Amino acid sequence: MTDATAQSSPLSQAIMAGVIAVLATGGAVWIGWMLGWPWIFDVNDPDFNPMLLAVGVLIAVALRHAVSALKWYSRHRSFG
Numbered sequence: 001m002t003d004a005t006a007q008s009s010p011l012s013q014a015i016m017a018g019v020i021a022v023l024a025t026g027g028a029v030w031i032g033w034m035l036g037w038p039w040i041f042d043v044n045d046p047d048f049n050p051m052l053l054a055v056g057v058l059i060a061v062a063l064r065h066a067v068s069a070l071k072w073y074s075r076h077r078s079f080g
Contacts, residue, residue, distance in 0.1 A: 008075070009076070010076035010079065011072075011073070012070050012077045013072040014069045014070075014073040014075075014076055015049050015069075017065045017066075017068040018065070018069040018073055020061070020062075020064070020065040021061075021062045021063075021065035021069060022057040022062075024058045024059075024061040024062035024065065025058070025059075025080055027058050028054075028055045028058035028059050028062065031051060031058070032055050035049060035051060035052065035055075039052055041070040045073040048071035060070035
């Protein structure tokens with residue numbers, strides 16, 4: 001039987017998922033800040049910017065990894 005490595009420990013998985021969530025949130029905020037206001041969601045408008053979709057994708061990635069980080073941290077607290 002092999003020993004668990006540091007790479008497979010629940011705490012390191014939680015930290016990595018948390019870092020990804022923070023980076024994705026930062027990327028979404030930065031892109032949103034650079035696009036300026038107002039955001040136009042009408043795809044038929046000539047001022048529509050498809051980079052708005054990147055903000056949505058980054059927010060979804062951040063939420064997914066934040067939930068994953070909480071689950072891994074819960075496993076770390078439960079099983080050590």
